[in-house]
Amino acid sequence: MARQGCGGHTAGLLLLLLLLLPRALLDGPLVFVALVFRHGDRAPLASYPTDPHKDAASTLWPRGLGQLTEEGVQQQLELGRFLRRRYKAFLSPEYRREEVYIRSTDFDRTLESAQAILAGLFPEASPRGSEADWRPIPVHTVPVAEDKLLRFPMRSCPRYQELLRESTEAAEYQEAVEGWTDFLSRLSNFTGLTLVGEPLRKAWKVLDTLICQRAHGLPLPPWASPDVLSTLGQISALDIRAHVGPPRAAEKAQLTGGILLDAILANFSRVQSLGLPLRMVLYSAHDSTLLALYGALGLYDGHTPPYAACLGFEFRSYVGDLEDEDGGNITISLFYRNETHRPPLSLSVPGCPAPCLLGRFRQLTAPARPPARGAICHGSSRPATAPATVPLLAGAVAVLAVLSLGLGLLAWRPSCLRALGGTV
Numbered sequence: 331m332a333r334q335g336c337g338g339h340t341a342g343l344l345l346l347l348l349l350l351l352p353r354a355l356l357d358g359p360l361v362f363v364a365l366v367f368r369h370g371d372r373a374p375l376a377s378y379p380t381d382p383h384k385d386a387a388s389t390l391w392p393r394g395l396g397q398l399t400e401e402g403v404q405q406q407l408e409l410g411r412f413l414r415r416r417y418k419a420f421l422s423p424e425y426r427r428e429e430v431y432i433r434s435t436d437f438d439r440t441l442e443s444a445q446a447i448l449a450g451l452f453p454e455a456s457p458r459g460s461e462a463d464w465r466p467i468p469v470h471t472v473p474v475a476e477d478k479l480l481r482f483p484m485r486s487c488p489r490y491q492e493l494l495r496e497s498t499e500a501a502e503y504q505e506a507v508e509g510w511t512d513f514l515s516r517l518s519n520f521t522g523l524t525l526v527g528e529p530l531r532k533a534w535k536v537l538d539t540l541i542c543q544r545a546h547g548l549p550l551p552p553w554a555s556p557d558v559l560s561t562l563g564q565i566s567a568l569d570i571r572a573h574v575g576p577p578r579a580a581e582k583a584q585l586t587g588g589i590l591l592d593a594i595l596a597n598f599s600r601v602q603s604l605g606l607p608l609r610m611v612l613y614s615a616h617d618s619t620l621l622a623l624y625g626a627l628g629l630y631d632g633h634t635p636p637y638a639a640c641l642g643f644e645f646r647s648y649v650g651d652l653e654d655e656d657g658g659n660i661t662i663s664l665f666y667r668n669e670t671h672r673p674p675l676s677l678s679v680p681g682c683p684a685p686c687l688l689g690r691f692r693q694l695t696a697p698a699r700p701p702a703r704g705a706i707c708h709g710s711s712r713p714a715t716a717p718a719t720v721p722l723l724a725g726a727v728a729v730l731a732v733l734s735l736g737l738g739l740l741a742w743r744p745s746c747l748r749a750l751g752g753t754v
């Protein structure tokens with residue numbers, strides 16, 4: 331999409347054109363939006379044996395471990411109000427069921443977060459208005475064990491386990507873990523946890539507990555110094571990178587975040603080909619969902635999404651002169667909102683500066699999305715049985731569904747990690 335020519339212009343004018351032209355030409359009217367966000371502030375998921383706040387847990391977190399807090403509700407309301415401002419001209423002033431579709435994972439905190447966002451986005455859905463005007467809005471979900479869209483098969487998917495093993499056996503990973511041997515044995519002593527088996531994951535859980543407590547103004551035990559927290563943050567980032575990054579990041583994505591990415595693209599294709607009035611889909615999920623999506627987009631940068639972080643996909647009709655045969659005249663641009671007081675960051679996938687033509691976006695992300703017959707979950711040790719040809723997403727979902735039945739789904743749990751030092 332490089333623009334050439336302008337030989338006689340001054341450098342300044344050329345720069346100005348380069349800065350202004352692409353946006354001016356490419357930013358056509360919005361046609362569809364997909365949003366994926368993390369739930370709001372929550373109680374820690376767990377405790378550890380020496381946790382000084384362990385016994386007070388039922389007073390500190392009266393709604394229970396892992397539950398959304400009042401602060402979490404406020405964060406989601408605020409995100410909803412931001413969305414109302416951003417899409418004021420795009421959505422009808424009141425909720426219309428044919429325009430907006432909301433799906434959540436089947437956790438209290440994500441279901442509640444979805445409702446809080448909707449109350450911010452559609453004031454009539456806020457119970458704070460008058461009772462006569464209150465209009466509840468449906469939030470769809472499926473049982474956690476059947477959720478192949480927003481919770482990914484991890485432990486239950488032998489192929490994914492193979493890929494993960496390849497990452498954790500890599501020299502770089504092993505060296506990092508070795509470097510933390512002393513740290514982990516001290517951590518084990520501090521916390522009373524035995525860190526054998528999955529030391530990094532257990533270390534992450536400790537970090538989750540500490541960060542939640544700190545965010546709620548609780549004093550941390552003396553050993554939990556800034557240095558210790560920062561090392562725990564690095565450990566957690568290594569663990570996440572092993573799950574969503576290289577080697578074979580694209581194949582990992584086909585079994586995780588690529589499924590959601592594919593569903594979003596399929597949502598838009600359906601809207602377009604059937605001429606549906608649907609304008610927006612909202613997916614209420616977890617940091618693990620966003621991280622997997624980041625992995626599928628090739629954008630994971632070591633940063634963990636804070637509460638209420640929101641990744642948006644905006645589809646616009648393209649008003650430039652370049653025709654995009656694959657994608658129709660549509661561009662896609664991504665934004666990421668992880669801070670309340672700043673405009674969202676605009677993101678672009680490697681190889682396609684925003685706004686990216688949809689056809690090109692599809693091409694670039696194809697390796698990270700499940701193939702048409704569905705991604706293969708069984709390990710390479712088992713002989714491959716050719717799955718019947720089924721439509722794109724249905725295929726992926728069916729294969730994953732069969733293979734993950736009855737097995738534990740979560741290789742890493744949603745966390746309440748925040749950028750260290752950030753305020754909640």
Ligand SMILES: *[C@@H]1O[C@H](CO)[C@@H](O)[C@H](O)[C@H]1NC(C)=O
Pocket residue numbers: 380518519520521522
């Ligand atoms: C940690 O180590 C000290 C000194 O060796 C010991 O007294 C203490 O009991 C240990 N704490 C835990 C929780 O294992």
Ligand SMILES: *[C@@H]1O[C@H](CO)[C@@H](O)[C@H](O)[C@H]1NC(C)=O
Pocket residue numbers: 479593594596597598600601606608611723
């Ligand atoms: C969007 O995708 C989700 C997940 O596949 C699906 O449940 C929903 O029905 C889709 N909506 C449309 C309009 O395609």
Ligand SMILES: *[C@@H]1O[C@H](CO)[C@@H](O)[C@H](O)[C@H]1NC(C)=O
Pocket residue numbers: 653654655657658659
């Ligand atoms: C894209 O726009 C051009 C010019 O506006 C038009 O000629 C072409 O048919 C459009 N292509 C598609 C696939 O809609």
Ligand SMILES: *[C@@H]1O[C@H](CO)[C@@H](O)[C@H](O)[C@H]1NC(C)=O
Pocket residue numbers: 631633634635636668669675749752
């Ligand atoms: C927001 O995301 C950007 C990009 O990943 C990161 O650099 C920044 O630290 C994040 N801010 C917070 C508060 O998480």
